[in-house]
Amino acid sequence: MIAYLVRVEFPCRYPYVTGTSVIGIKYKDGILLAADMGGSYGSTLRYKSVERIKAIGKHSLLGASGEISDFQEISRYLDELILYDNMWDDDNSLGPKEVHNYLNRIMYNRRNKFNPLWNTLVLGGVKNGKKYLGMVSMIGVHFEDDHVATGFGNHLARPILRDEWREDLSFEEAVKLLEKCMCVCLLRDRSSINKFQVCFFYSCQALFPAS
Amino acid sequence: MFRNQYDTDVTTWSPAGRLFQVEYAMEAVKQGSAAIGLRSKTHVVLASVNKAQSELSSHQKKIFKVDDHVGVAIAGLTADGRVLSRYLRSECINHGFVYESPLPVSRLVVHLADKAQVCTQRSWKRPYGVGLLVAGLDESGAHLYYNCPSGNYFEYQAFAIGSRSQAAKTYLERKFETFTNYKGEELIKDALHAIKETLQGEKLTGAICTVAVVGVDEPFHFVDPKTIQELIDSMEVKEEEAAVEQSDMQEDKSPDAAPMDI
Numbered sequence: 205m206i207a208y209l210v211r212v213e214f215p216c217r218y219p220y221v222t223g224t225s226v227i228g229i230k231y232k233d234g235i236l237l238a239a240d241m242g243g244s245y246g247s248t249l250r251y252k253s254v255e256r257i258k259a260i261g262k263h264s265l266l267g268a269s270g271e272i273s274d275f276q277e278i279s280r281y282l283d284e285l286i287l288y289d290n291m292w293d294d295d296n297s298l299g300p301k302e303v304h305n306y307l308n309r310i311m312y313n314r315r316n317k318f319n320p321l322w323n324t325l326v327l328g329g330v331k332n333g334k335k336y337l338g339m340v341s342m343i344g345v346h347f348e349d350d351h352v353a354t355g356f357g358n359h360l361a362r363p364i365l366r367d368e369w370r371e372d373l374s375f376e377e378a379v380k381l382l383e384k385c386m387c388v389c390l391l392r393d394r395s396s397i398n399k400f401q402v403c404f405f406y407s408c409q410a411l412f413p414a415s
Numbered sequence: 416m417f418r419n420q421y422d423t424d425v426t427t428w429s430p431a432g433r434l435f436q437v438e439y440a441m442e443a444v445k446q447g448s449a450a451i452g453l454r455s456k457t458h459v460v461l462a463s464v465n466k467a468q469s470e471l472s473s474h475q476k477k478i479f480k481v482d483d484h485v486g487v488a489i490a491g492l493t494a495d496g497r498v499l500s501r502y503l504r505s506e507c508i509n510h511g512f513v514y515e516s517p518l519p520v521s522r523l524v525v526h527l528a529d530k531a532q533v534c535t536q537r538s539w540k541r542p543y544g545v546g547l548l549v550a551g552l553d554e555s556g557a558h559l560y561y562n563c564p565s566g567n568y569f570e571y572q573a574f575a576i577g578s579r580s581q582a583a584k585t586y587l588e589r590k591f592e593t594f595t596n597y598k599g600e601e602l603i604k605d606a607l608h609a610i611k612e613t614l615q616g617e618k619l620t621g622a623i624c625t626v627a628v629v630g631v632d633e634p635f636h637f638v639d640p641k642t643i644q645e646l647i648d649s650m651e652v653k654e655e656e657a658a659v660e661q662s663d664m665q666e667d668k669s670p671d672a673a674p675m676d677i
Contacts, residue, residue: 292522292525294519294521294522295521295555296519296521296522296553296554296555298514299516301514301515301516302514302515302516305513305514305515305516306513306514309512309513332554
C-alpha cells in the first residue's frame with residue numbers, strides 16, 4: 205500500500221476579532237492615517253483600545269482593518285523585516301513604497317494558499333520628501349491614491365474626500381477633514397466606536413500619534 | 416624539493432599567516448586583460464580591453480549588464496565571471512520582485528563578497544579566479560566597487576584591474592579629482608585614455624575596447640563602437656594640436672638654441 209503524507213493546513217475562512225475602517229489621506233507636508241480603536245467580536249463591540257496604526261521603520265505608517273490577530277502577525281513580519289534592514293547598518297532603508305510592495309507579496313502569497321490574512325491594509329509614508337499612500341487588500345489587490353479608505357470607509361468617507369480633498373491641504377485642515385470622515389463613519393457604521401487615533405507623518409520624518 | 420607545502424588546499428594557512436590558494440586566485444585576476452572603472456557624482460563608466468584568445472577566435476565579453484542600475488566589468492577567469500554576474504542578476508531581480516525597487520549597490524556587493532568569502536573557507540571549493548568592478552547607481556548616488564577573489568571588497572573613485580592595469584591606475588590617480596562633476600561623455604574620454612595606457616603602444620580603436628555607462632537618467636548601457644571611435648578620433652586630433660602647439664612654442668621661445676641632433 206502506498207502511504208501518502210499530506211500536509212493539511214486549515215485555512216482561515218472567516219475573521220474573529222475585527223477592526224473597522226482605516227482612512228488615509230495625503231496633505232501638504234505628508235500623510236495622515238486615522239482609525240478608531242474598537243475591536244469587534246462578530247458584531248459585539250468587545251475591545252475598546254486596540255491600536256490599529258503602527259509605525260514601520262523610519263518612513264512608513266501602517267493601518268489595518270479586519271482580523272486583529274492577523275494584523276499582529278503582519279506586524280511581526282514587518283518588525284523582523286525592519287530589524288534585518290537595520291542590521292545592514294548602511295545608509296539604505298526601506299521606504300513606504302518598498303514596504304507596500306512587500307506587504308502585497310505577503311497578502312497575495314497567502315491568498316494563493318487559500319489561507320488569506322483577513323485584512324485590508326493602508327500604507328503611507330514619506331521618504332526623501334516624497335509622499336506615498338497606498339492600499340493592499342486581503343486578496344492582493346494593491347494601488348496608490350491621494351486618499352484611501354478601507355471597508356465601510358470606502359462608501360462613507362471617500363465620497364467626502366472626493367469632494368473636499370485638495371493637494372495643498374494644511375495639517376489643521378487635513379485633521380479636520382479626517383475628523384469629519386470619522387464622524388460620519390461613527391454615525392453610519394455600527395461597528396465603529398467614538399475613540400480614534402490620528403497618526404501623521406510629515407517631511408521632517410518625525411512621528412506623533414495624536415489625540 | 417623546495418615545493419610550497421602550504422598551497423595545496425585553500426583552507427591551509429602558511430606559518431606566515433597567508434592563504435596561498437587565495438593569493439593564486441588573485442594572481443589570476445592580474446593575468447586577465449585589463450578592465451577599468453571610474454565615476455563622478457552622477458555617472459560611472461566601465462571599460463575593458465577586448466583581447467582574443469587566438470588569431471582565429473573572437474574575444475570574450477568582459478562587461479555585463481546586471482540590471483538597469485548595475486553593471487560589472489571582469490578580469491580573470493571569464494567563466495567564473497559569468498557565473499557571478501548571473502548570481503548578481505538574480506539577486507537584483509529578486510529584490511525588484513519583492514520591493515519593486517532597485518537593490519542598493521552597496522548591498523549587492525556585500526552579497527557578492529560573502530559568496531566569494533565562502534570559497535576561501537571550504538576545503539572542497541576553490542576561490543573564484545575573477546575580479547569584478549561593480550558599477551551602479553542608487554539613492555545615494557553613483558558607486559564603483561572592486562570585488563576580489565579573497566572576499567574583500569572596496570569602494571573606489573576610479574580603479575583598474577587586469578594585465579598592465581598599473582599604467583591605467585597611475586593615469587587615474589593623477590586625474591580622479593577632476594571627475595567629480597563629469598557627465599557620461601567626459602568620463603568615457605578619460606576611460607579611453609586609461610585604457611590606452613594599458614595597451615602599451617598598441618593602437619586604440621573602437622573595436623579593441625568595450626565601454627559601458629550608467630548614471631542619473633541613463634540606465635546601464637553599452638557605448639556604440641562607432642561612438643567610441645569618434646571619441647578616440649577627436650582625442651587624437653586634440654593631442655596632435657597640442658603637440659604642434661607645444662613644438663611651436665618651443666621654437667618661439669628659443670630661436671637661438673641649437674637644434675637637437677637631427
